[in-house]
Amino acid sequence: MTSYTPADLEPKWQKAWNEGEVFLAKRDESKPKYYVLEMFPYPSGRIHIGHVRNYTMGDVVARYKSSTGHNVLHPMGFDAFGMPAENAAMASGGHPKTWTYANIDTMVDQMKPLGLSIDWTRMFATCDPEYYGQQQSMFIDMLDKGLVYRKNAVVNWDPIDMTVLANEQVEDGRGWRSGALVERKELTQWFFKISDYSEDLLEAIDTLDNWPDKVKTMQKNWIGKSRGLQFSFDIVGRDDQIEVYTTRPDTLMGASFVGISADHPLAKELSDANPDIAAFCEECRKGGTTAEAIEKAEKLGLNTGVKVKHPLDPNWELSVYIANFILMDYGTGAVFGCPAHDQRDFEFATKYDLPITPVFGPVKGEAAEGEAYVPPKADMVKYSKGFAGETVQTGEAAVDAAIELCESKGFGTGVTKYRLRDWGLSRQRYWGCPIPVVHCDDCGVVPEKKENLPIELPDDVSFDIPGNPLDRHPTWRQCACPSCGKDALRETDTMDTFVDSSWYYARFTAPRATTPTIAEDADYWMNVDQYIGGIEHAILHLLYSRFFARAMNETGHLPDSAREPFNALFTQGMVTHAIYQNAERTDDHGRAIYHYPEEVEERDGETVVKATGEKIKVIPSAKMSKSKNNVVDPVEIIKQYGADTARWFVLSDSPPERDVEWTASGAEASAKHLNRVHRLAAELENQPEQGTGDEDLIRAAHKAIVEVTLGVDSFGFNASIAKLYGFTNAIAKSKAGREAKRFAIKTLAQLMSPMTPHLSEEMWSLLGGEGLIVHAPWPVADEAMLVEDSVTMPIQINGKRRDEITVPKDMPKEEVEKLVLK
RNA sequence: GCGGGCGUGGUGGAAUGGUAGACACACCAGACUUAAAAUCUGUUGGGCGUAUGCCCGUGGGGGUUCGAGUCCCCCCGCCCGCACCA
Numbered sequence: 050m051t052s053y054t055p056a057d058l059e060p061k062w063q064k065a066w067n068e069g070e071v072f073l074a075k076r077d078e079s080k081p082k083y084y085v086l087e088m089f090p091y092p093s094g095r096i097h098i099g100h101v102r103n104y105t106m107g108d109v110v111a112r113y114k115s116s117t118g119h120n121v122l123h124p125m126g127f128d129a130f131g132m133p134a135e136n137a138a139m140a141s142g143g144h145p146k147t148w149t150y151a152n153i154d155t156m157v158d159q160m161k162p163l164g165l166s167i168d169w170t171r172m173f174a175t176c177d178p179e180y181y182g183q184q185q186s187m188f189i190d191m192l193d194k195g196l197v198y199r200k201n202a203v204v205n206w207d208p209i210d211m212t213v214l215a216n217e218q219v220e221d222g223r224g225w226r227s228g229a230l231v232e233r234k235e236l237t238q239w240f241f242k243i244s245d246y247s248e249d250l251l252e253a254i255d256t257l258d259n260w261p262d263k264v265k266t267m268q269k270n271w272i273g274k275s276r277g278l279q280f281s282f283d284i285v286g287r288d289d290q291i292e293v294y295t296t297r298p299d300t301l302m303g304a305s306f307v308g309i310s311a312d313h314p315l316a317k318e319l320s321d322a323n324p325d326i327a328a329f330c331e332e333c334r335k336g337g338t339t340a341e342a343i344e345k346a347e348k349l350g351l352n353t354g355v356k357v358k359h360p361l362d363p364n365w366e367l368s369v370y371i372a373n374f375i376l377m378d379y380g381t382g383a384v385f386g387c388p389a390h391d392q393r394d395f396e397f398a399t400k401y402d403l404p405i406t407p408v409f410g411p412v413k414g415e416a417a418e419g420e421a422y423v424p425p426k427a428d429m430v431k432y433s434k435g436f437a438g439e440t441v442q443t444g445e446a447a448v449d450a451a452i453e454l455c456e457s458k459g460f461g462t463g464v465t466k467y468r469l470r471d472w473g474l475s476r477q478r479y480w481g482c483p484i485p486v487v488h489c490d491d492c493g494v495v496p497e498k499k500e501n502l503p504i505e506l507p508d509d510v511s512f513d514i515p516g517n518p519l520d521r522h523p524t525w526r527q528c529a530c531p532s533c534g535k536d537a538l539r540e541t542d543t544m545d546t547f548v549d550s551s552w553y554y555a556r557f558t559a560p561r562a563t564t565p566t567i568a569e570d571a572d573y574w575m576n577v578d579q580y581i582g583g584i585e586h587a588i589l590h591l592l593y594s595r596f597f598a599r600a601m602n603e604t605g606h607l608p609d610s611a612r613e614p615f616n617a618l619f620t621q622g623m624v625t626h627a628i629y630q631n632a633e634r635t636d637d638h639g640r641a642i643y644h645y646p647e648e649v650e651e652r653d654g655e656t657v658v659k660a661t662g663e664k665i666k667v668i669p670s671a672k673m674s675k676s677k678n679n680v681v682d683p684v685e686i687i688k689q690y691g692a693d694t695a696r697w698f699v700l701s702d703s704p705p706e707r708d709v710e711w712t713a714s715g716a717e718a719s720a721k722h723l724n725r726v727h728r729l730a731a732e733l734e735n736q737p738e739q740g741t742g743d744e745d746l747i748r749a750a751h752k753a754i755v756e757v758t759l760g761v762d763s764f765g766f767n768a769s770i771a772k773l774y775g776f777t778n779a780i781a782k783s784k785a786g787r788e789a790k791r792f793a794i795k796t797l798a799q800l801m802s803p804m805t806p807h808l809s810e811e812m813w814s815l816l817g818g819e820g821l822i823v824h825a826p827w828p829v830a831d832e833a834m835l836v837e838d839s840v841t842m843p844i845q846i847n848g849k850r851r852d853e854i855t856v857p858k859d860m861p862k863e864e865v866e867k868l869v870l871k
Numbered sequence: 872g873c874g875g876g877c878g879u880g881g882u883g884g885a886a887u888g889g890u891a892g893a894c895a896c897a898c899c900a901g902a903c904u905u906a907a908a909a910u911c912u913g914u915u916g917g918g919c920g921u922a923u924g925c926c927c928g929u930g931g932g933g934g935u936u937c938g939a940g941u942c943c944c945c946c947c948g949c950c951c952g953c954a955c956c957a
C-alpha cells in the first residue's frame with residue numbers, strides 16, 4: 050500500500066502540468082473564455098497565509114471553470130513600485146531595484162509549490178520598464194485627450210515620506226502608509242480628471258450586479274452626489290458677491306449669518322488689511338484633522354464686519370463670519386447658516402448670539418428645545434416661513450420648489466455637486482513610474498516623444514539623504530526639448546503607485562506587447578469575469594481602476610465593452626490567528642509580552658507558558674502581525690503538511706467572505722482527512738468485488754455532484770467542503786462492491802480537484818482514470834439518480850414536529866393524509 | 872452623527888418561511904495495542920424521565936403566519952465604512 054506523501058506527489062503532478070503546458074492561456078474563439086484574477090501582491094519578500102487563501106479561491110474558480118469547458122486566463126504579477134523598497138534601501142544601503150526583484154524571485158518560489166493553475170509566462174512586475182513604458186505612453190495619450198492636467202493646488206504633504214498624498218490616501222489626517230500628520234502645502238501637481246466621470250462612475254455602479262453591496266455603497270458615498278442651489282449674496286457697500294451652495298434652499302428664510310472658509314478669497318483679502326483677521330485665519334488652518342480633533346473642536350468664528358443682503362429681501366442684512374468649520378474645497382467655500390435646522394449652525398449661533406429662526410416644524414406637536422430640528426428630507430413638515438409651494442410638504446418637495454422659484458426669480462441655479470476630487474498623481478519619490486514630460490524654458494511643459502519611451506529610472510542613485518534622488522542626479526534630468534530641441538529638464542516626479550495597479554488587469558491580456566494592449570487580445574479576454582481581493586481596496590484601487598478603464602477606452606486601448614472592467618467582485622476575509630499575551634508580566638518598558646503558539650499549552654483548562662507556567666490571555670481571531678508573534682508562515686505549513694492541506698484548510702469552516710482563524714488543530718484535521726481520502730483510493734483494489742448497497746453509494750455520488758457544484762458556483766467553498774466530508778464518510782461506511790466504490794471515489798477526486806489538485810491527480814491515476822484529471826470534464830449528475838423512491842416527511846402540528854413517516858414517493862396526497870391522521 | 876453588516880452549542884459555522892445545530896474542531900467513552908501514536912466506532916444544546924417520550928432553546932421584547940433563526944417594528948450589544956460635505 051502506498052501512503053500519502055505530499056512532499057513527493059505534489060512536485061510530481063506540478064511537473065506533469067508544466068510539461069503538458071496545461072495552464073498556458075491561448076486565444077481560442079471556439080470556447081467561451083473566463084478571466085479569473087486575484088489582486089496582485091506587493092513584493093514584500095514573503096508570501097503570507099492571506100495570499101494563500103486569496104489565490105486558492107481564485108484557483109478553485111479557475112480550475113472549475115476550466116473543467117466546465119471554459120478557456121481560462123489566470124495570471125499573476127507584482128505591484129512592485131512603492132515606498133517600502135526605498136525605505137529598505139535607506140535602511141540597508143541597497144538599491145530598491147535589487148531588493149524588489151530579489152523579493153519577487155523569493156515569492157514566486159514560495160507560490161509555485163501551491164500548485165496554482167497560473168499561466169506564469171504572462172507574469173510581469175509594474176517596475177519592469179516594458180510595463181511602465183507603456184504606462185508612460187498612455188499618460189501621453191491621456192494628456193492629448195485632456196484627461197491629465199497640471200495645476201497649482203493645496204495638497205496633502207506627508208512630512209515623513211516627503212511626498213504628496215491623494216485625498217483617498219489620507220486617513221484621519223495621517224498618511225495612509227507613514228502615519229505622519231499630513232500638512233497642507235501649495236505645489237504644482239499632475240491630476241487625472243476623474244471628476245469628469247463622477248456621474249458615469251456613480252450611475253454605472255447600479256450595473257455591477259455581481260459586486261458586494263457594501264463596496265457599491267462605499268463607492269457611492271465616496272463619489273458623494275448632492276443636489277442643491279448655488280446663488281450669490283450681494284455684499285453691502287461694494288460691487289462684489291459671495292457665492293454659496295446649499296442643499297437646503299427651503300431654509301433660506303431662516304438664514305442667520307453667512308460663513309466663509311479661512312481660505313476663501315474674501316478672507317484672504319481681509320487678512321491682508323487686518324492682522325487680527327490674518328491671525329484668526331492662521332488659527333483655523335492649524336486645527337487638527339483627526340476624527341477626534343474634529344469631534345472636540347470648538348466652532349470658532351470671527352465677525353468680519355462685512356454685511357450681505359438677503360436675496361429675497363434687500364432690507365435684510367446678514368453678517369459675514371469666517372468660521373473654522375467651513376472647507377474651501379467643498380462647494381464654494383462659503384455657506385449661509387440656518388441654525389434652526391442644522392445642529393452645527395445651531396451651536397455656532399448660540400455661541401455668537403445670532404438669531405435662530407425656524408422655517409418649519411413637525412406636522413404634529415412641537416420641535417424639541419435646545420437643538421436644531423433636522424428631520425429627514427423625505428418627512429412631511431409644516432412650513433411657517435416657507436417661500437415655495439405648500440405649507441405642509443416633504444423637505445424634498447420644498448427643496449425642488451425652492452430651486453425652481455429661485456431660478457425663475459433670476460438668482461441662483463440648481464446644481465449637482467460631487468465630493469469626488471480629481472486624482473493627484475505626482476509623487477516626489479524615486480521608485481515609481483517617471484512622469485514622461487519635459488520642462489523647456491521656451492516651450493513650457495512638453496510631453497516626451499513616444500519613440501523615446503520608456504523614460505527609465507537611472508540605477509546610480511543614493512538614498513543617504515531624504516527627498517527625491519532624481520532631483521539631485523547629476524545628469525538624468527538633462528534632455529533635449531521634444532518640441533524645439535533645446536536643452537531642457539525632465540520632470541522628476543513619479544506617478545502614484547495606484548496608477549500602476551489601475552490597468553494591470555488589461556496588460557495581462559497581452560503582457561509582452563509593444564503597445565499598452567493589443568485589440569484582439571483585449572477584445573477576447575476582457576473583462577475580468579471574476580476579481581478576488583481584500584475589502585481594503587473597496588474605494589481606492591477599484592475606483593481608480595474603473596476610471597482608468599474608461600480612460601483607456603477613450604484613448605483606444607480598451608473596447609467599449611470594457612469600460613467597466615470587473616464583471617464580478619468577491620472580497621475575501623482575512624486569515625487570523627490567536628494572540629497569546631502574557632497575563633502576568635510586561636517587558637522592561639511596560640509593553641505587553643507575546644508568546645509564540647509553540648511556547649504555550651493547555652493546562653487544566655487554562656492556557657499557560659510551557660516553560661514558566663505563567664497564565665496567558667488568549668486573544669482569538671486577531672490579524673496576523675509579526676510584533677504579536679502570531680504569523681503563520683505558508684512555507685512552513687507546506688513543508689509540514691503539503692500544499693493541498695493548506696489549500697483545503699483555508700477554504701474550510703468559514704465562509705470565504707468572512708475571516709477564518711488558523712488553528713493548529715484545524716490544520717492537522719485537514720491533513721488527516723486528506724490522508725483518509727488518499728487511503729480510500731489506495732486501498733480500493735483490496736475491496737471485495739461484490740458488495741451490498743451499490744445503488745445507494747452511486748446515488749450518494751450524484752447527490753454530492755449537485756451539492757458540491759452548487760457551492761463552488763456560488764463562492765460557498767466551505768459548504769462544498771462540508772458536503773465532501775459527508776460524501777467521504779458515506780464512501781468509507783459503504784459496503785458496496787469494488788466498481789461502485791471506484792465510481793464514487795473517482796467522483797470524489799474530481800469534486801475535490803479544484804481544492805486539492807495534487808491529491809486528486811494522484812487518486813485519478815490510482816483509480817485508472819484516463820489522462821490527467823485537470824483535463825477531465827466536470828462530472829454531471831444524472832437526474833434520474835437524484836430521485837428517491839421513498840420520501841421521509843415530518844409531521845408537523847402547529848409548526849411543531851410530532852412524528853415522521855416514510856412513504857413511497859408517488860403515494861397520493863389523500864393516502865398520506867389518511868396515514869398521518871390515523 | 873450618517874450608511875452598511877452581524878448576533879445560533881464549549882469553538883468555527885449549516886439551515887429556498889417548513890424536522891434548528893449539517894460538516895468540522897474540542898471533549899468524553901469504547902475497539903485495536905504490552906503501551907502510546909495512528910486508525911476505527913459511538914456520545915455530546917439545556918432540563919425532566921428507567922423508558923416510548925415530554926418541555927425549553929437561534930441577543931431581549933412585541934407582531935405577521937397553520938408554522939419564524941429566517942419577514943416586520945422597538946430595544947441591547949458587536950463589527951466595518953464615511954464624516955465639520957453646507
